[in-house]
Amino acid sequence: MNKKYDVIIIGAGISGCAVAWKLARYNLDILLLEKEADVATGTTKANTAIMHAGYNADPNKLKGRLNVKGNEEIREVSKKLNIPYEEIGSLVVGLEGDDLSVIDELYQKGLKNNVKNMEIVDRDWLFEHEPHISRDAVKALWAPTAGVITPWEAALAMAQNAVANGAEVKLETAVEDVITEDGKVVGVKTNQGDFAADYVVNAAGLYADEIAKMVGIEKINITPRKGEYYIYDHAKDFAVNHVVFPVPTPISKGIVVTPTVENNLLIGPTSHNVESKTDLATTREGLKEVYNGAKKLYPELDLRDTIRVFAGLRAADDTEDFVIEAAENVKGFVNVAGIQSPGLASSTAIAGYTLDILRDEGLALSEKKNVIETREEPVRFYEMTNKERAKMVDQNKDYGQIICRCETVSYKEIVDAINSPVGARTVNAVKRRTRAGAGRCQGGFCGPRVVDIIAQELGIDPTQVKQEEVNSQILEYKIKELLGSKVMNNA
């Protein structure tokens, strides 16, 4: 072990990135470790992308205490870090036949949690503001402070800002063990070597229980809970203006219908526990449940303009709450575990809460001079007008070559995404940062070009370019080599 870090954070999902971002403001040596080839490849990339207002969180739980705080903080943070965020508000819509008293209960819970500006609205309000909503709608809880965000961009922005303030990020680095000596943490053992640190933050998402076991903590138990989704093309013919929830039942929060910040329509999720932490398969039954649920709220929906289905896994602890606390049996180990909904909405508050715990555990915190508060806005051609694009091209010719037709993504945006701090190394990482491949043809046209650009920029062979995970090479053989190998085997 060479350098000693003050804090090592295990897991670069939204929680780990938020903690890194918060800690980087202080004079500390921070190391953020991530086992996959990009930040935010776990639960953070596969959720409903909502900044919840906070009326649904239990006031008696940590969730309830941190949700509203996180929701309030994101307004400033999203501006400073240029994270796409829109405060479109949310509705919990009661239809004929639902238990409408739940809406009033949520309103009361919201008041307890300090959610601002909520109202109960009637049919007329609903038909005016959500013209395509079911004619069976009776009333709704309107929460204007809810919003939608790009979750992987939030994680990336926080990680990049942490790096700008001196933190280190190591991707493709999996923690194999946490090393302790005399009852305190001294470092971690990884597949890329050992790293020394006084404090370790366990933000390992689905694997937080396994990391906790490495220091003898048994009480955390993470059950993967699957949620399935459909995503639509930019459905211009069918506008949904807010995040729309059904009335929750004791069994399920229900199927949400929501626009995303990128102007897609998202419907889902289901909620079913699964056995394996890598079971990300969508299922016939699950997708049917999504579609039927969404259709109850929006009867005009059909499956025609869907461009993708996906599933995510919530990291649910047995307590059904966030588990953010210092370990009792070992010094310097802080768990940030069980971060399921509203984890995304609470992320900055979770980071603040974790900071306080670390301070209580003895971490010396002196604020850096000249903290870099902001992240420069990434160039996003798909958001620009033609005039703005023309200006960019005049500045740099490499903006003139459009690689992704469906989302209008230029060559330079892709190259920059690969070469920036915490740069993209895989096709999916490029897609998350630039939108290349996220449109209606799903990479049919730009895919080979993106693979080629990644290969060029990383100095690797195209057959080594991955889609996302370790063994996810896009192309297996150079042409004539496969045939040649078969010939040799048959000779």
Next chain:
Amino acid sequence: MIETKTLTCVACPKGCEVTVEYEGDEIIEIKGNACPQGQSYAEEEIVAPTRILPTTIRVKNGALALCPVKTTKQIPLENMFEAMEIIGSKEIEAPIKMGDILIENILDTGADIVATRDMPAKI
């Protein structure tokens, strides 16, 4: 043993359904063809089917890594993979012009392998 086989003739887009009665290599009767081409196609298909082979060949110093090629006439279907191996083992230097003969008389079939496009040298 007398066998019957029904084929779709591919000599022209009409696609006549041709029925052939045969015993081993001996043709007994051919029905359903609208023209003599159908007859010869059917005969050949039973006894010794042939095909055009379209594939690619590796290019050295070309604008692209591969140049599409084809056989100048049909070659026996049973020779396909061997022909593929021979073509796969070669690399041709650019520039190449459409129609250039890249391999002569492959497997002694009388068919050449020709380029089906221009392939300029890399700039």
Next chain:
Amino acid sequence: MLNVKKDLVVIGGGPAGLAAAKKAYDEGIKDVMILERDFELGGILPQCIHNGFGLHHFKEELTGPEYAQRFINDVEERNIEIKLDTMVLDVTKDKKVYAMNKEEGFLEIEAKAVVLAMGCRERTAGAIGIPGTRPAGVITAGTAQRYTNIEGFVPGDEVVILGSGDIGLIMARRMKLEGADVKAVCELLPYTGGLTRNVVQCLEDYDIPLMLNHTVTAIKGEGRLEAVEISEVDENMKPIPETAKTIKADTLLLSVGLIPENELSKKADVVLDDRTGGPIVNEGRETNIEGIFACGNVLHVHDLVDWVTEESQIAGAHAAKYIKEKFEKTEKCAEIKAGENVSYVIPQKIELEAGDRKRIPLYMRVSTPLTAVDINLYADGEKLYSFSEPFAKPGEMISVPLAQKTLDDLDNVNEIKVDIIEKEGE
């Protein structure tokens, strides 16, 4: 920002755009510009290295690249302005085209007429919602073809193909010849969507099983594809769970449909036909927007490039006419309707002065495979005439000439209808 005025702008340099540009030029419009997003002309043809192109148009059997090369030569000989690596971002209904490339930056082009020739895109796995995981190794057949024939890579070597359209069949053979083990081609319907010659020369020749009434019901694999589950389907195309079986595979190619690429058309307020996915056009291939024409796969998905060429020549000729003298439209517009067993007919209306036109080819597709058919044309309910064909298949477009003389003999036709009916008792 580059501002240019052009007589004719052709969006797309594939076979449709090339034929339209060449024809317009030969009809007297010399000021033509082709805008192409790829690094070379030819559209999809350069990657279609197989033969079967040109049997009608050139009376020869050519490969895709050879067919393209002829038109590329024609266009280059005529000094038609070509911009490669140029992406069109916007088209307005007053025929302003906005595009971008590396060398010149942003381009604003004012055209007297525009030909839309953007082709189509492939339907994706996500769009058909195949349950399962989302590993590497699942790609559309056209993209696999690009990798194999242009970029020089074979995606994998244990292959299952979903969809027996031409692209799926062609790629089955291509992968097999390059050394892959192609385990099956699955087809949801009880019949194949591709040309019969492709079933023979791509599947039967290589003993690749064609599994009709089958579909992929699950994708398995973390990271890279490991297996696919296929199931038989019932008459309603619903999977029969007891028939599910798993095939080990590292590559799944999807050939599940082509979608005309009309996002730009919509920006220009062009009205589309739900049945084709492409613009509604008159016999000159003019859309509802004056001076904007459409041809090729962007208008409706073709199976033979020869028809693309014929259609694009019609579009190019009319674009030229429009530029020279604008059109005289007839007082009455005859609508062309798809009757029984017809999925669609192009053009959807006839509204131009005949001039010296001899006939109007009507392009149509049967909606289900039929044998021994009569193709009947009716004018306002009265039968005009019939053609007989031994069979009609959805995967093979039918071209029926509507003689101008016939139209001239009729007064004020409101509606022309086409149907395809199986003959009785055969």
